[in-house]
Amino acid sequence: MKQFLLTMAGVFVGLMLFFFVAMVSFFGFIASIASSSSKDITPAHAVLELDLRQGLSDQDPQNAFAIFSGGSQSVMTIIQVLRAAETDNKVEAIFVRLPEGGVAPAAADELRLAFQHFKKSGKPIWAHSQGLYPSGAVVSTYMLGASADQLWMQPDSSFQAVGMASEDMFFKRFFDKYGVRADYEQRYEYKNAVNPYLYSDYTAAHRESELSWMGSIYRTAVLTASADRKQNPQTFLATLEAGPYSAEEARAKGLIDQVGQVKDAEDALIAKVGGDAKLADFDDYAGGAKARMGSGSGPVIAVIGAEGAIMTGKGGGGSPFGGEQTVWSDDVAKAIYEAAEDKDVKAIVFRVSSPGGSDTASEQILAAVRAAKKAGKPVVVSMGTYAASGGYWISSQASAIVSQPTTLTGSIGVFGGKFALGEALGKFGVDVRGVSVGSDYAGAFGTGDEFTPKQRAAFSAWMDRIYGGFVARVAEGRKLPQARVREIAKGRVWTGVQAQQLGLVDQIGGFYDAVDRAKALAGVKGEVRLKMIGGAKSPFEALGRLFGGTETSMKTLAAAAWVMGDPRSQAILDQMAQSRLRDRGATVLAPTPIRQGR
Template sequence: MKQFFLTIAGVFAGLMLFFVVLPILLIVSVAASASSDTGVPARSVLEIDLRQGLTDQAPTNPFAALGGGGLSVLNIVETLDQAEDDDRIKAVLIRLPEMGMSPAAADELRQAVDRFEASGKPIVAHSQGLYPIGASVSTYMLGASAGELWMSSTAQLGATGLSIDEFFLGRAFDRYGVQPEFEQRYEFKNAVNTFTQSDYTEAHRQAQTAWMSSIYNASIAAAAVGREMEAPALRAALESGPHSAEEARQLGLIDQIGEAEAVEASLLERAGDNAEILEFHDYASVVGERAGSGSDAIAIVGGEGAIVTGRTSADPFGGGSMIASDDTAEAIYDAIEDDAVKAIVFRVSSPGGSPEASEQILTAVRAAKAANKPVVVSMGDYAASGGYWISAEASAIVAQPSTLTGSIGVFGGKFVFDEALARFGVDMRHIAVGGPYADAFSVDQPFTDAQRQAFSGNMDAIYAQFLTRVSTGRDMTRDQVHEVARGRVWTGAQARRLGLVDEIGGLFEAVARAKQLAGIDADADVRFKRFPKPQSAFEALSEVFGVSGEAAQALVAIGAVTRDPDAQAVLSRIRTERARAGGASVLADQPLG
């Protein structure tokens, strides 16, 4: 009976796809073609609105961009690169977010702004205010890099420093009878402190203050260059705020006061007769991804989000990203097998995750190097903990000065709820068969001494493996690695001084290093190949309509009628998520996520 209902569900899914969703896709496709046919006005002012949110990399599912929502750092960087040489693009306007943005993203965009400005075209930033929340100083740094920085007349400039808030649940857990049982390696692996403490430990406070100071000082220094001021003077002016727009102008912190429409009018006038505002999404859809040219290719392998085992199994209409080990390793192996690919740039933006998944990806990196294809890691917002594990043995590592990296450590454990539930009249019991470790992760009892000893040994073993990976990849002794490890988070600038990073920069610098390591002349043109390849619409829809074999077969059958070759791949792309209870995690704090 169950199989019967699954089959009916599959047929229903196929019919929905054929009669409802497929026409929608065709309409969207026609609309996109019409947009492409319209082209780009001969005189355009390209407008980039950062207020709608920002990811590091563009999603691979085909529905994420519907409705024009969301931007990615890499898409902006590569599209601005194309706009530099596009005679139709006469100027660029950047709309800044009011809240703080990721420091590493701001750094990468600042570098792209500097390259665009060197082309001689005007690039202007506009702000409707900067609140003293999070990393607003990074947003100001980006705005300061533009040729002009405008601010609305009623706005305030409140980029007075860098701050974060953290919750500590130790007292609450004590009050309600929840017992956190965790192991961490070592004192700087602060992810568990949220559950076990009521305040910063000395090690936690020390590490947090150090990386925050590094990011703040780097942001001030970069903003000072953009504003053509001495860093101490700029810092004093910002910290004396918040300032009204007029006060900020008098202090030299901004250039002009006016609403966004006034900036648009100014740029349109500079662009010439009949100039038009061109939305970033429209321009990006016309020019497409940066393809490059030449006989040799550089592979760009993307990875953003938590690192998990298996394959991606996410709602293609929803948000969220992950680095699925099977998918990411397969992407690297595909790049290895491509004869045109001479080197791989592995873009990593991850706070970590599963050590097993991290090791699977690192094995693929080793395979690429063994095939004489150098791998250069380009770090985004984070490449910490498991994110550093998968990076450690790369041929070279490039990071932004404000990338959060390191966090070489491990933690794991469980919560015990028996006392908490008993207070509400709920009794939890369990039955286990097998060895004494079989019920180690039961949540109705603490670890026994033997279980604690075994689990602690597992934590030690994973930490030792992590040290070995870093020691091998960075040509350091295990003692040297342990000294800078112990779970501590570093910024890219700090990590470079410690030998954990080779170079400061973004994707462009990583590509340049990859060409160098592959023996390609620095001025030679190269093509860019991206892995993993984006999902087809049929592949994505198969995940929405069901995961049964019968449903997949129905979709394939309907797809065969439409003669769409993508539909034939559906059956092989049915995903299953594998979640591990308890165990170890190489995961870092995400204080500025």
């Protein structure tokens, strides 16, 4: 036993030494990246190549280690860097590589506005596609390409931007076969995130809601693309839906401008702006451009971001090397309070791209929004891909809400429940037993059995309270009668253009439209300085949080395992964070049908 303990101690010390050396090397590498990315290495005459094929997040990752997970670019960085490039004499043009699948519609809308603004500088922006395939909202990808001065496609590639489709898997018959009981309640019929567990097909409300927002997104993309291509909308729609086409056919029908390889398009653009121009990577340029942003004088508009599922607590509890974005309520609320107390800050632009999550976390953030307004700082919400359910909760009492036409928002509702697995596990010889003291409700979320009638009544009343509170906050923030909010709520998802018609959104536009709205509300004229508050932590702070507090040993060993190449460690850390949201019982979370294509 003594030898065993000595051996284990040696292994542990060895792991810690290895981990320490690896981290020293790692942070040295991080420092070298940070140093090089802040230098201006742009050629004297540059065509910036913006490659959108690796996916898009709405905002920069909060995770300081995201560079090692093959992370995507962010819409917010791209649009800000494009603004900087407009006035940079070194930048002659932009060359965009389009993904083959669908860009999230609101992301496409935001980027299109940035492209249009860039073109006003007199500099060209061209796009190239190696094919458009029916994956996600591919019509939005096409719309983005159509906004460029020229849209090229690779020879013999496929143009299949002919519509939108969505597919869901329903598990009811599978659950019935194996004895799984999905014991959920919804407020109300359009709150369909758990419908796949409860039914074997779309309900009438579910189908109505899906077709409504999909139709709205499709109409927006088609009308916008036809306007940019200067074609009659009806003729354009008929041509589009008569596909699919080859690249050559698409050109003959006026859907694109040129057919050629990537190199052909690059050479043609370089020849247009001057033969001495050189291609430069957009990300390399962005590093230097971002280092120059936010400097200068003038009134300050604070910019605070919130992307991902909304959860209580502080960031740093999940995997350091990947995973989804999360809106941590402590972090976002702290950033809003900090902006409210900053004497230089005249207004706040709150960028929200979230399908929701925890009701209590959402309320914590909304309380900070109210406090900022009380301190005399207007808060303008700029909506990204989603601002639904809890994402709308945190937006509902802002001074103004600016949404893209295809943002998915609303979903004012709540669902909750559990899976009862007792019967299913019993078939494999596993018996679930439980004991409890106190109220019968103490054991309500046990996995063995469905709710008892008494438990269900208590749970149902709790969900009614959450729903009623949600409706009340929206009614107060949007200055609508509660009866009207209940009519348009019921968990239904709306697009931004639909939400504006219903009074849930004030203005259709992008991030810089929200900045202009914030300036107007604050009485600020002229140029302003945008100040990012909150957001990504430094690697050192992220590491400190990772190993701080409870569960230190588990996180240390998991991180060490990652360094040694064990992929299971990332899953462990991701599950630690996600389980907090799944186990809440009642959730203000919207379905997330929009996926980023590649």
